[in-house]
Amino acid sequence: MSEQTAVFVVDDDPSVLASLESLLASEGHMVRTFESGRAFLDFARPDLPACLIVDVRLRGASGLEFQRELERHGIQLPVVFITGHGDVPMSVAAMKAGAIEFLLKPFRDQDLLDAVHNGIEQDRRRRAEAAQMAELRRRYAAMTPREREILPLVASGLMNKQIAVSLNLSEVTVKVHRAQIMQKLKARSLADLVRMADRLAGMGDKV
């Protein structure tokens, strides 16, 4: 694997933790194991594409409660649930709460590794998305108020002349602003610009 990836395992059985650590490490993942959900929350996570494996039955809080705890802490890691005695209602609850997989112990190693792989891919996509968004926001922040005013008008397909009339500016000024906007957002084409404007608008008041 070219890029480093991390897998976090939460299970209250040390021997299960050790075996999972070994299996996942053999696939080149960086593995961190935790005997409780609390220990995981206290841990400073490395900034890597990662996936979380959780036993549904944890001492103290159950795996499902732990999942809600993660949400409260704004942790968006994909979760793979494992369990010694799964029943249908429990697995349904887990999947509804956003788990990507629910595996019964003992499971086939390939099933777990596939689930972890999918989880990491999902995390990678999410991270890339988040990075792009952050970059876009930085570029947007560099624009002047006038440019921010003109951007949605350009994106909605108005001609320079129309924009000039509606904002009471000269057509030449609008043209200059437009070139500035293209440059600041690093848009390669009008279509590119429209897409960016859409995403910025989608963030609403966060912008």
Place this chain on the structure above:
Amino acid sequence: MSAADERSLMSPPVTRGQMTIAIGVSLALVALFVATMPYARLATQHTEAILPAYAAAIAMLELMTAALLYGLFAVQRTRALLVLASGYLFSALLVPMWVLSFPGVFDALGLDLGLQVTAMVALLRRLGFPLFVLGYGLAPAGTVRGRFAGVAVAKCVLAVVAGVVAALGLVLAHREGLPLLMRDARNVAELWRYVPLAAFALYAMGLAVLLARRRGPLDIWVGLVLVSLAIELLLISYIGGAIRLSIGWWVGRLYGLAAASIVLLVLLSQTVSVYAGLARTLAAERRVRQNRLIAMEALSASIAHEINQPLASMITNADAARRWLGREEPRLDRAEDALRRIVEDGHRANKVVTGIRTMFLKGAQERVPLDLNRLVAEAVATASGEARFEDIPLLTRLAADLPPVIGNAVQLHRVLCNLIENAIDAIKAVGDHQREVTITTQTIDTGEVRLDIADTGTGVDPALAERIFDPFVSSKTGGMGMGLMFARAVVEAHGGRLWVSPRLPRGAVFHFVLPAAMVPPERERKEP
């Protein structure tokens, strides 16, 4: 009395309440008797017409009482009940002839059997019934052995019917030569005077015996019957002036009706309360069994989890080891780590299994010499409620000279109960042909003690015969498949064997063999 008590009319205690009711009823009867006295000798006209209805009522009451008493005998098997039931039957069978021959009742039919026949039949009833009551009072306490109570009942009924038929035959055959008991249709002859005296003597003797023995409430009620009969006789023969169909005579007849009803009413009310008690006991037993099943379910779920955990870990470790070895540069150290953990997990799983075994057989070390026959008797007593309710006799054939076995009483009791419950369940599942469980104990050639529990139930499918001792294998709907596994584990922990074979033509026999205690019990106990 609690619901678990075996409520029985034939066993003590006679409660204070029952005594009070009996005395109260007696006083009421006496009061009515006193109130009647001034009018007793007044004659009535045409009251013969009521006589057939009265006779029918008496006969029905006595027949029903007899039937219920025979039924009670089928359960309790005491000789006394058989005698009392026969007394009621005897009395009931004489009634038709009495009323048929009564002067002036069936004249329209042209029936005239002669003056003396009615009196003779009355004499037989009057003296016969207290004789049966005496027999009831004096009957030895023992129970009638043998498989079928029905046979004993049938024999008795046949004997009573034959006796009544023979007696009536004799009376009718010699009706011309009968002793002179009646002067005319309404008035008695000199000779009759001795009949009430003899009857009073028998009533007094009966009452004395019953009050002296007072084996149970039924004795008291039968005593009350005798008191009523005595009052009846007093009214009929003395207060009423021995004049048939006088006021005193009719009131006397009412006492006869009351006498005939007492035991029936008591039996009916007792039957209802016994049935209710039995139903409650049974419901409680079922709940206990249900709870045990639920506990077993929870236990097996937790055992499954305890074993599954190291199992999952072993599989993952093995997968990891394979992957470490399969890499381009195999990592022997990591593979070895994984293998070492597999060994640890294996030991851990084993510990769980051992733990379960010791938990099941907890206290298996606390072993003392035990009398297997006594354990059987206790287990039979435990299961008798349900067995009686299902009408399945639990029969035992216990060897008298059985050597003691060394073992844990609680565990072996559980095993025996388990096997008996299984036998009852197996019989419940089939129709109503022969239904019984037979438990046999014996010493076999090897010096071991052997016990067989044979049932007439569904039997064990030969294909399942060995597997039924495995955990989670059950042929019962709703069975957990733990009982026989537990039974075999216990028996084997006692150095014995447990197996099953078919019973011919139907059913199954479970056998187990336990080693007999070699050392005298006293010395065994002293050893640490």
